[in-house]
Amino acid sequence: MIARFMLIFLMTLPMTVHSGDLGINVYGLSYHFDRDKARELRDDNWFNYGLGARYRLPGEGLDWFFDAGAYHDSGRNTAVLAGAGGFWHATANLRLGAALAFLHSKTYNDGQAFVAPLPVAAYEWRSATLNMVYLPKVHEINSINTLGFWLTVWLR
Numbered sequence: 001m002i003a004r005f006m007l008i009f010l011m012t013l014p015m016t017v018h019s020g021d022l023g024i025n026v027y028g029l030s031y032h033f034d035r036d037k038a039r040e041l042r043d044d045n046w047f048n049y050g051l052g053a054r055y056r057l058p059g060e061g062l063d064w065f066f067d068a069g070a071y072h073d074s075g076r077n078t079a080v081l082a083g084a085g086g087f088w089h090a091t092a093n094l095r096l097g098a099a100l101a102f103l104h105s106k107t108y109n110d111g112q113a114f115v116a117p118l119p120v121a122a123y124e125w126r127s128a129t130l131n132m133v134y135l136p137k138v139h140e141i142n143s144i145n146t147l148g149f150w151l152t153v154w155l156r
Helices: 002-019 035-041
Strands: 021-032 047-057 062-072 078-089 094-104 114-124 128-135 146-154
Touching: 021 062, 047 146, 062 094, 078 114
Parallel strands: none
Antiparallel strands: 021 047, 021 146, 047 062, 062 078, 078 094, 094 114, 114 128, 128 146
């Protein structure tokens, strides 16, 4: 079902590209605040490689975005994600915002898919965006406060 959703999402993107921007998400890295606990739980993988897509609707002071992708998570499992959010233009290049993300991985929430609101930040260049997400420690869903980093390369 998740693969079907991602396929439909990626197939419909070309129909809407004329009004927004399309980018490739290159996942990334993670930083675990409690590294000893992460090591104990075997959730200490900091290199989280993967690929995804981002569709952005730029605005005057607010950008909307839609993401879908998959990556190798901190617990060394494949994580699938899809989500939407908004970025406020804090400065000419700095973006601050929030996203509502669907996540599925054996590492989180006892392997059950879930939806979570997440704070996000980004730094914009012309051809790429450096993204960051804060994944808070939430009982039975995520055991360690974590920062995630990835790059969006814009297709222009």
